[in-house]
Amino acid sequence: MSDPGNIVLALDAHGGDQGLAVSVPAALAALDQDAGLEIVLVGNPTELAATLDASSRARSKAFRAAAGDAPARVRIHPADSVIAMDAKPSAVLRRGQGSSMWRAFELVAAGQADGCVSGGNTAAMMLIGVKLLGMLPGIQRPALMAYVPNVRGHTGLLDLGANLHVSAGQLAQFAVMGAVTAREVEGIANPRVGLLNVGHEDGKGHLVVREAHQMLKALPLNYVGFIEGHDIFDGTVDIAVCDGFAGNLVLKSTEGLARMLVGEFKTALAQNLASRAGALLAGPSLRRMLAHLDPAAHNGAPLLGLNGVAIKSHGSSDRKGLTRAILEAGREARRQVHLRIASSIREYQLEASA
């Protein structure tokens, strides 16, 4: 049924705040944009069939293919439950087996899919990913990397919360995982990697970052050294590395600030007749700027360190954002990023150092 040259992705169709209303159109859009993809929609088969059918009336090439004129590029895989966004870890492991997220990972573990995507509970993804795919040799826990817009494009920021306390060796692993991903997925020949710290100078920071700094200097990476928070947005690096506690605070605080600024900006432009007229005139330029800040334009956070490709989509993501996350998964799976990470970790002898 599947074209052997295609990449097959399993999509947790119920993951994310809006469920099928977003996941099905996003899957179809991704199939339109990447002709080498096939998508397995994992979820309630009745609901999925109805939503696919409704979507097909408006569009799409992918669905027409599924309907018979070519090898089917979209199909349905049944699951009978959904993991709640606030599910406790114990509940995930005890009662999560039949869920759409679990079944999506199962397809990857069984070799029936090359990667999976979910907009569901992040902690549950970590747990299920570790349980079903396992970790790469020498890596303790998956790291989550987000793409944050910078003045040129975006910066990969990791870790974002899975690893609250880290060793120097773990920070070095994050650097390698981020660099390999940027190279393979974005085609950056020699990605610039920076280690977040409270200053640029060698002696700054606590013992762990200073040790990691020395380790990174010795690796054949394009390591630019210590960076500070503003470097994430200045476009100084492609990959910014820190522990999960600081990374999570940085990501969420910058998301909060961006939301506040865009809100204030829209309020300012709607304030009176003159500002509304101004907004109308400046509209196209402003929309281009807002498009660059749109979280959807950077959605799709890889879980790195797993022995397989898994992409976390933001729970509140819209169709455009989830489409991007699916395309990201397709690129990672096509380049087999997890295998390349494993070989770099081995080559750089970072397996034992964490």
Added chain:
Amino acid sequence: MSDPGNIVLALDAHGGDQGLAVSVPAALAALDQDAGLEIVLVGNPTELAATLDASSRARSKAFRAAAGDAPARVRIHPADSVIAMDAKPSAVLRRGQGSSMWRAFELVAAGQADGCVSGGNTAAMMLIGVKLLGMLPGIQRPALMAYVPNVRGHTGLLDLGANLHVSAGQLAQFAVMGAVTAREVEGIANPRVGLLNVGHEDGKGHLVVREAHQMLKALPLNYVGFIEGHDIFDGTVDIAVCDGFAGNLVLKSTEGLARMLVGEFKTALAQNLASRAGALLAGPSLRRMLAHLDPAAHNGAPLLGLNGVAIKSHGSSDRKGLTRAILEAGREARRQVHLRIASSIREYQLEASA
């Protein structure tokens, strides 16, 4: 010479990237805005006299007072050197004694000033502050608190880099120091305090934040519990507490993002004739929005935990920003914030817990 009802502040006139060109006009502006202030300009007497004289031609009430028609509210205290922005700690302690920063702290230590302000080297301020003013009982190192704009006004964020590793007791101390400052300086009867973490739920985060969470629940503070990064900007709290490593990354990354956004925004509005016309029409509304984001509107970061009032101004601050920092120092000194912090730390039995 000094009015006994006045607050006397020592200003490191050479601190900050632009030296006297900013510090002297800022001092005069602060004197105009707070009639109960006196300022001692600490620095090179010849240069200070010349700059004061030049400034006086354009303005000001303060200078006229200094010139004789009322008790002098601005005077000069000599210093013969300046601490470099990149001076090493050892150099600060060995050769810093005659510097403008050192002499400003000396005036506070000797009781000749009620507080001091500097836009110089932050690490040097910490060192000199600890050496000359000493710490409050039971507090190990000063914490630095910045004011960050939020949707309503601003949030006090601490610590920003002095305390890279913290204990639960230190986080509790930061919370108390921030809350006392917000109450005394901003007149907020019952400041809302939050502890930054990777999630809102009780079990989230590492051991230290979970311990601090329990300690804070038991204190008679308006403790709202764990908060996430976006809460800093959502106006959920008046005070946001975290370790200095994460706090420094959060502050600098949000500064970097704000700079990027304001830059992109200006570029968008200058892009073509229509957008330029739009910017012109929307100008007044946009300027109000940008004014709220202007770092100058929130400049003046207290060093908390010292036995005396000391305010760090941003090195790149303009006149308006430094004026705000001086007025902040005046308010803290008038309310004797350091003594009130000491009594709260004692009352809450947090002296030994760090």
